[in-house]
Amino acid sequence: MIKELIGYVKAWIKGEEAELHVDKTWSFGWWEIIPLVAIVGLIIYWICR
Numbered sequence: 001m002i003k004e005l006i007g008y009v010k011a012w013i014k015g016e017e018a019e020l021h022v023d024k025t026w027s028f029g030w031w032e033i034i035p036l037v038a039i040v041g042l043i044i045y046w047i048c049r
Helices: 002-014 030-048
Strands: none
Touching (some): 002 030
């Protein structure tokens, strides 16, 4: 799941058409989402600085 998200973000940054395929049966917790959002936010902040 995390590898899929990273691949999606990389493709999005390059401007490629990217689709995020999420396994509907795979459940995740907030402890995985919050750090991911924080990391993406920091990357965006760093790029836009």
